[in-house]
Amino acid sequence: MANSLLKHPDFMRLWSAQIGSAFGSRITRTVLPIIAILLIDADPNEIAILSALSFAPGLIVAFFAGGFIDRNQKRPLLIVTDLVRAALIFSIPLAAFFGSITMMQLYIVAALVGAATALFQIADNAYLPRLVEKDQLVEANSKLESTDAVAEAAGPGIAGLLVSLVTAPVAMMVDGFTYLWSALMLTRIKKQEPEKQARDENDNLLSDAIAGLKACTNHPVVGPILAAETLLAFFGGTYLTLYMIVGLRTIGLDPFTLGVIISLGGVGGFLGAMAAAPMAQKLGLRTTLLITLALGQLSNFFIPLAAAMPEFGAAFLALQQIAGDIFMTIFVIQALSLRQRVMDENLLARANATFQLTTGIAVTISALLAGPLTIIFGIAPVLWGAAIGSMLALPIMWLAKEEKAA
Structure with a gap:
């Protein structure tokens, strides 16, 4: 096809x-x-x-x-x-x-x-x-x-x-x-x-939110993906806050060079998008999700390495942008396609909203915590903690049952 x-x-x-x-x-x-x-x-x-x-x-x-x-x-x-x-x-x-x-x-x-x-x-x-x-x-x-x-x-x-x-x-x-x-x-x-559905008299904003959450958490495949992505968002908020500080202050890159490095993530994302379907067809969906999640999160260790060894910082950040976006783009494409395929179409928007809400709250909390934690412990230890913590998404994803790849 x-x-x-x-x-x-x-x-x-x-x-x-x-x-x-x-x-x-x-x-x-x-x-x-x-x-x-x-x-x-x-x-x-x-x-x-x-x-x-x-x-x-x-x-x-x-x-x-x-x-x-x-x-x-x-x-x-x-x-x-x-x-x-x-x-x-x-x-x-x-x-x-x-x-x-x-x-x-x-x-x-x-x-x-x-x-x-x-x-x-x-x-x-x-x-x-x-x-x-x-x-x-x-x-x-x-x-x-x-x-x-x-x-x-x-x-x-x-x-x-x-x-x-x-x-x-x-x-x-x-x-x-x-x-x-x-x-x-x-x-x-x-x-x-x-045609649009008639609104039930029991439908309200709270019941809609609960229906979306239940639809996700009760599903044997979507539930673990939601938990894993929420965990990734929580630790990802640390990078959102500290990445520019690492690049501009710790390593001492100029804004143009750092911008070029960040743009490499787009290149990695494009390559990942091209590889998503062939990889799942060859390895199977569950294996693809686990491998890409593991490799994508392992690539985040290059960020604390860049903070710890600033003389190699530019190379480490470039590697993280390319490798991380290749593997996480594959993961996101396959996870989203799976959700669209297995969820009831009449609940899909509420399921999508659940993902956006839980990951958004997680990344916001983490981003706010990153600054005070960095003042207390230093930037490198906080980044090492985020990289290690994000690996906890792997055992969560292991709970997801096998689904046929598209």
Whole structure:
């Protein structure tokens, strides 16, 4: 079935839409702080708040939106979130043109775009199984993940180039058009979705969240994956907080060099996306999940090694970016495809929301703890602890029962 989806018109439209959305989200993430610094002269605390507002609303959306998405058609929600993001982004160059841009506007845009992006991601993961056949999910997720990897590698650089060539507000205009492109492609999808489900009188926000959690934890395969990914997110929050400190201060890299090293993760992600389906077909799904999880987490040991031996730090970080993203991309593609394949479609958005909520809470707690722990113990011991702790995901994943690879 190689390349079968290249002849699937509706998937190609979804893929085209995702290209716009993937690059748009990277441009937003890169250019918003640049505008805050260059046009408003924001201080470090204001930049920290801006970054937090880009992420935190996704947790709220994850808690409240799963049941709503499950009961409604997914494609209209995807289109609306794209249009909302475009409108919010266009407000920034408009305000800059009139000289009225403020930090409060950037806070509002960051929060609402973050919430809309979380809603888009949950609905998108629930929509894909309605668009393609179950045995095409790994191929579909591999193609979507490869685009995401390219966007992760090239998006920040494209954003920086746009800022240099046409100024930051104009770069945001380009960003807005990527979301309009995504909405346009989604409107051209022909396949009809089932009609929306009637809301039961017992349905409410809390019952929806509980239903999603139970659907995941009671499943013999999805339950261990949820536990493992939550654990990985918890220790991953440590890297989120300390990675830039290791690169810029401990090792002493300049921002450009560190940016190039980080972009290698996108290259690794692309290679992993290409290898996901062949590896599972050759080794089996359960073996693939266990091997890629093990190798992906072992690669994280290069980060404390970089802190402990800064003279080799750049090489260690480069190895971690490439190897880690190769193996973890394979793991993510196969784990997501499995979830889409085995979960009830009428509960899938709530299951996706459960994953987003639990991992989001875990990474937030860890990120907040990393700073105080580093002050007490030092950066290298905290990173060694995170690397060792993440390996506990392996025995959890071992509990997942065998499923047939797609």
